[in-house]
Amino acid sequence: MFRLSLLVVPAAALLVACGEPPPQAAKVEPPRPVRTMVVQPQRTAVAIQLPGEVRPRIESRLGFRVGGKLASRSVSVGDRVMPGQVLARLDPTDLAPALAAQQAQVVAARTDRDLAAVELERLRNLRVQNYISQASLDRQQAAFDAASARLNAAEAQQTQARNAVDFQVLKSDANGVVTAIEAEPGQVVSSGQPVVRIAHSAEREILVNVPESDLKTARETKAWAIVVPALGQRTLPGKLREISPISDPASRTYAARIALGGDLDGVALGMTAVVQALRPSTESFVLPLSALQSTDGRPRVWRVDANGTVTPVDVTTDGLLDDSVRIVGGLAAGDRIVTAGANLLRAGQQVRVLDSAAPAAPAAGAAAGGSPGPAAAVASQRIAQRDGSTR
Numbered sequence: 384m385f386r387l388s389l390l391v392v393p394a395a396a397l398l399v400a401c402g403e404p405p406p407q408a409a410k411v412e413p414p415r416p417v418r419t420m421v422v423q424p425q426r427t428a429v430a431i432q433l434p435g436e437v438r439p440r441i442e443s444r445l446g447f448r449v450g451g452k453l454a455s456r457s458v459s460v461g462d463r464v465m466p467g468q469v470l471a472r473l474d475p476t477d478l479a480p481a482l483a484a485q486q487a488q489v490v491a492a493r494t495d496r497d498l499a500a501v502e503l504e505r506l507r508n509l510r511v512q513n514y515i516s517q518a519s520l521d522r523q524q525a526a527f528d529a530a531s532a533r534l535n536a537a538e539a540q541q542t543q544a545r546n547a548v549d550f551q552v553l554k555s556d557a558n559g560v561v562t563a564i565e566a567e568p569g570q571v572v573s574s575g576q577p578v579v580r581i582a583h584s585a586e587r588e589i590l591v592n593v594p595e596s597d598l599k600t601a602r603e604t605k606a607w608a609i610v611v612p613a614l615g616q617r618t619l620p621g622k623l624r625e626i627s628p629i630s631d632p633a634s635r636t637y638a639a640r641i642a643l644g645g646d647l648d649g650v651a652l653g654m655t656a657v658v659q660a661l662r663p664s665t666e667s668f669v670l671p672l673s674a675l676q677s678t679d680g681r682p683r684v685w686r687v688d689a690n691g692t693v694t695p696v697d698v699t700t701d702g703l704l705d706d707s708v709r710i711v712g713g714l715a716a717g718d719r720i721v722t723a724g725a726n727l728l729r730a731g732q733q734v735r736v737l738d739s740a741a742p743a744a745p746a747a748g749a750a751a752g753g754s755p756g757p758a759a760a761v762a763s764q765r766i767a768q769r770d771g772s773t774r
Contacts (some may be wrong), residue, residue, distance in 0.1 A: 414735035418723035419687055420423055421672075423716055424666045430600050430702055431660035433591045437611070437652055440586035442562065444577035445470065448550040451477045453570050458579065460564055464555040470579045473551035485541040492534040499527040520598070530708075558582045560652070582652055587643045588624060588657050592636035597702065602626065604660040607641050611656050619645040621658065668699055668710040674722045675700070675708055684714070685721040685728050692731050693721060 451473035458470050506523045509515045525658060563580035566572050589609055593601045607621035626639040643650070674684050675698075682700050685693045699712030714720070719736075721728065728734070 389693075414691065414733040415724065415727065417685075417687075417693075417721045417725075417728070417734045417736050418737050419719045420670070420722050421717060421719050422668045422670065422710075422714055425669055426666055430604060430662045431593075431597045432703070433542070433593065433597075433658045435589040435591040435609070435656040435658045437488055437643070437650055437654045437656060438588055438590045438640070439559075439562075439582035439584070439652060440588050440642070441557075441583040443556070443559075443581050443583070444565070445553060445555070445579050445581060446574075446576045447471075447473060447553055447572060447578065448574060449473070449547050450573045450576075451551060451571070453566055453572055453578070454725075456564065456566075456579075458561050458564075460561050461560045463559070463584075464561060464581060465558055466555055470555055471553040473572075475548065475551055476518070477527055478544070478548050478551065482541075482544040485537070485544040487655070489534070489541050492530070492537040496527070496530040496534045499523070499530040503527045505695075544753050553578060555581060557583050558585065562652070587647060587650060587652070589621060589641045589643055589658055591639050591641065591658050592631070592634060593626065593639050594636055595630065598626075598637055599703070601637075601639060601660060604662065606661040608659045608660070608661055609641065609643060609656050611650055611654055613654050614649050619643055619647075622699040664774045665701075665711070668712055668714050669707050670720060671722050672703075672706055672708055674720055674725060676725045684710075685725050686714075687719040687721060687736065688733060691733055691735075693728050693734055695730055 440681040452472045454472050456471045457468075458464060464470065503520075503523045503526075506515060506520050510520045511516065558580040562582045563578060564578075565580065566576065568743075572578060601623065604623065607623065609619045609621045610616065611619070621641040621643055624642045626641045627637050630637050670684065675682055676685070677683065681697055683695045683697045686696045687693055696713050696718075698710045698714060701709040702712040703709075721734070
């Protein structure tokens with residue numbers, strides 16, 4: 384009997400080991416913490432906001448019309464210049480002999496012309512007395528005309544040589560500021576080679592790069608507002624002057640120039656600017672960029688429902704504002720939208736809202752006799768564990 388009981392006990396233990404494990408309770412995923420905001424419609428009048436840079440409307444690269452050795456330079460970068468002001472000079476010894484030679488040719492041609500004129504007058508008198516034939520007079524007339532033509536050609540060459548000497552002095556042709564020096568004294572420059580770069584001060588504009596998505600809006604915008612941060616919050620009017628028909632191959636943006644109007648006092652070249660395309664005021668919802676999600680090319684946001692779950696909502700965007708996005712379709716006033724943690728959500732998931740007033744909520748709930756919040760529950764659990772360990 385004792386041996387039989389010894390055999391029955393291991394067999395029973397084996398049957399228990401081979402049986403199915405006792406059922407366990409399904410794991411419940413805790414609510415995911417998110418940050419939210421309740422949206423309200425806002426009236427905005429800005430269609431595009433882009434960074435820009437103050438540039439001159441015209442920037443000339445001035446060079447000599449003749450080649451030679453640069454003898455001196457009279458201006459430096461940053462100097463303001465006026466029309467007719469001397470900027471640089473070439474060595475005058477290169478063209479001085481050519482001018483002297485042309486002057487000598489003019490003297491010789493004038494002497495030949497004068498001699499032919501005297502001979503022509505003498506033959507005319509002889510022809511009146513019928514001492515010579517008409518053919519002789521005609522030959523002398525032709526000789527006089529040829530001498531006169533040679534004199535005119537010599538005088539034209541002399542003028543050209545004198546102009547070449549004058550072109551050895553480079554002068555400014557407008558009011559402006561020197562932005563670059565591209566040649567130094569002692570350097571031999573060719574005809575037309577840039578020596579001094581001058582930005583005209585008459586007109587200034589803003590250079591901006593328009594993204595592909597905003598190209599249509601930029602072309603249709605009639606009013607622009609420009610803010611130069613270095614001058615405070617003063618707003619200057621602007622007008623789109625030109626926009627490139629070809630995008631930059633690296634950035635895929637289109638270079639545009641906006642003419643700057645108003646009081647330009649204090650606006651220096653190279654200053655940064657913020658350009659805003661204005662349009663009639665429209666209502667929209669402004670959300671942080673972190674609230675926007677797009678997995679299949681369609682923008683959407685996550686709305687928190689009354690039961691604490693989230694639902695994806697397709698929205699229609701209408702441009703960016705710094706680190707925010709404008710929503711013009713898909714939302715209603717009073718919707719609670721997830722602004723942080725949207726990339727980790729799925730439809731119907733339970734969430735826990737983290738608001739700025741959340742830390743004060745448990746104390747208020749306890750004072751009112753309501754259920755304690757999460758922080759109070761954790762504190763009570765720690766106190767019970769400590770008391771149990773003491774006992």
